[in-house]
Amino acid sequence: MFKLKHFIFLIYALGFLGHSQTDQQNSKESYNKLHELKQNLQHATDSENTNEIAQTYLKLGDFFNELDLYSEAIKNYQIFQDFHKTKDTSIVYVENALTQINLDLKKFKDAKKHAYKSLNISTEINYYKGIANAHALLGSICEKQGFYKNALKHQKTSLSSFQILKDSTGVAITNDNIGSIYEDLEDFDSAYNYFKKARLYSKNCNTNIQINIINNLGDINSKTGNFEKAINYTNQALKLAKRIGNNSQIESAYKDLARTYSEIGNYEQAYKYLNHQSIVKEQDLKQKNIEVVSTMEILYAVKEKEAELQLLNKQKQITEVRQYIILICTTSIILALILAFMYWKKRKKHEQHILEYQQQLLQVDLDKKTEQKAALQREIEIKVSSLTNYSLNIAHKNKILYDISKTLSKLKDRNIHLIKSKLKDIIKDIDTDLANHNEWTELMGYFSLIHPDFFKNLNQITSSPLSSSEIRLSMLLRLNLSSKEIANIIHITTDSVRIARYRLRKKLPINSKDDLLTFLLNL
Structure with missing residues (x-):
């Protein structure tokens, strides 16, 4: 099948069969340079050398910028900025390059943004050339937009800086720029003076800079009517342009000569130079087309190779993934078999352990039931003992009541003085019996059997030690007795019980909204 790339190459071959050997050599050199830069980038990426990656992208940006492939140049400059975060002269250089590209593309807003960024960074790092x-x-930028006042301000600031730096090239170019602004303002005398200064400082400059300044001198003389000097300057520029083979400057010189001869009425010479200009323009256009095509061929070839390399890498990755999948599957099967065997073996062992545990649980359950039986037996014995003690206590109380009743019956017919004496004895016996603390001790003992940690916990949380009456009150409240029942047991009024509860509450860590009985029940 006839591939698209072969078709494109065939068209190029038919359209540009007349390319010179020099053009082919230049294309080959450009291709080799780009290929070398791409190899350097791959090496830097493989070695994870961030600095080398950044510098290679910078060189790629310069390469595409020289070929006027602005989109590729911008892309590589921006990638350089992503890798190179340090504010230094390299960043300033890239910002200036982006400014010039956007200026050439007439994107003045973007150009100004990059120019100010360059200016700010240069000021921050004290880079005066920047x-x-x-x-x-x-x-x-201001000149292109027609803001001549601002343009002069910036150019003169630039001129002062270059003069301080003693940079003759910078001084020459800036004088030339200022001359161009005055020329646009039709202040031809000022323009001529600045062009003359530019010519003076351009002796050691690049030939293209010299040609541009000489052309400007010729143009300004033509505009002021000094046609002889204008022709002289333009011929100098033409001679230099032919020497270095700069078709653009040759075309400009022919155009200026044609215009100047037309101004003085020598139309024959004007036509001759205009014809020369047309020929050079056509040749220059062809040359530029050849360069663009060659550059596009280079870019296409490099991108095609990159795509092929990416495809090979993808295929390699797919092969590696397949190998990994096979390895993982095989390993998984082996592991599954090993795990199944281990599971079977562990299950057998587990079943044996379960039988042992079941036997142990049965033994524990038997021991627990034996323990419960013993505990119930002890509880029965304690309750029997309690009932016995309370029975004796009731019997004792009944005996006292019986004796009191019998004594009172005998006294009803006696002398009043004898009655008083006997009543005093009865009251004494009752008080003595009421003062008997043995029954309280017994009751607290029985309470401790049911609630063994109550008194211990109570003493730990009180702010000050509790009295014996407060301990008894706490116990009776814990038994969930009412205030009336408590008053009857400890022989006080219900109001006294309320006061006693209030004093007990103050010694406990309890909120004013919480219930005392609930607090003691949960203790």
Whole structure:
């Protein structure tokens, strides 16, 4: 099947069969350079060298910028910024490059944003050349937008910085830029003076800079009517442009010569140079087309190779994944068999343990029942003892009551003085019996058998020691007796019981809203 890439290459071959050997050599050099940069990037990525990755992306940005492939240049510059976070001269250089690209594309808003970012970083790190270049770029942006006052302000600031740095190239270019602004303002004398200064400082500059300045001198002389000087300057620029093979400057020089000769009425010479300009323009356009096509071929070839490499990597990953899946499945089956055997063996052992545990549980249950039986027996004995003691106590109370009743019966017919004496004896006997604390001791003993930790817990939480009467009150409340019942037992009024409860409450850690009885029942 005839592939699309073969079809594209065939069209290129038919359309540009007349390419010179030099163009082919340049294309090959560009391809080799790009291939080398891509290899360097791969090596840096494999070694995880962040600094080398960033620098390679910077070089790729410069490479595409030189070929006027602005979208690729911007993309690589931005990736450089993602890797290179340090504020230094490299960041300033990239911001200036992005400014120039956006300026060439007439994206003035983006150009200004990058220029100010460059200016801020340069100021922060005290990079004076960066400050000078940023102001020069801002001046060019303002000039393109027609803000000549701001343009002059920025260019003159840039000129001062370059003069302090003694940078002759920067001084030459900035003077040339200022001359262009004055030329746009039709202040031709000021423009001419700045172009002359630019020519003076451009002796050691790049030839293209010299050509541009000489062309501007020729143009300004043409506008002021000094046609002879204009032709002289333009011929100088033409000679330099031919020497370095700069078709763009050659075309510009021919165009200026044609215009100048037209101004002085020499239309024959004007037509001749206009014809030369047309030929050079056509050749330059062809050359640029060839360069664009060559660049696109290079970019296409590199991206095709990258795609093939990515495809191979994907296939390799798929193969590795398949191998991993097979290995995992095999390992899983073996592990499943081992686990099944271990489970069977463990289950057998577990069943044996279960039988042993069941026997132990039966023994524990038997021991527990024996223990419960013994506990019930002890409880029965305690209750029998309690009943016996209370029976004796009741019998004792009944005997006293019987004796009192008998004595009172005998006294009803006696002398009043003898009655008083006997009544005193009866009262004494009753008080003596009431003062007997043995029954309280017994009752507290029985209470402790039912609630063994009550008194211990109570003493631990009180703010001050409890009296014996407060302990008795706590016990009776715990037995859930009413205030009236408690009053009858301890021979006091219900009001006295209420006061006693209040005093007991103050010694306990209880909130005012909580119920005392509920607190003691939960203790």
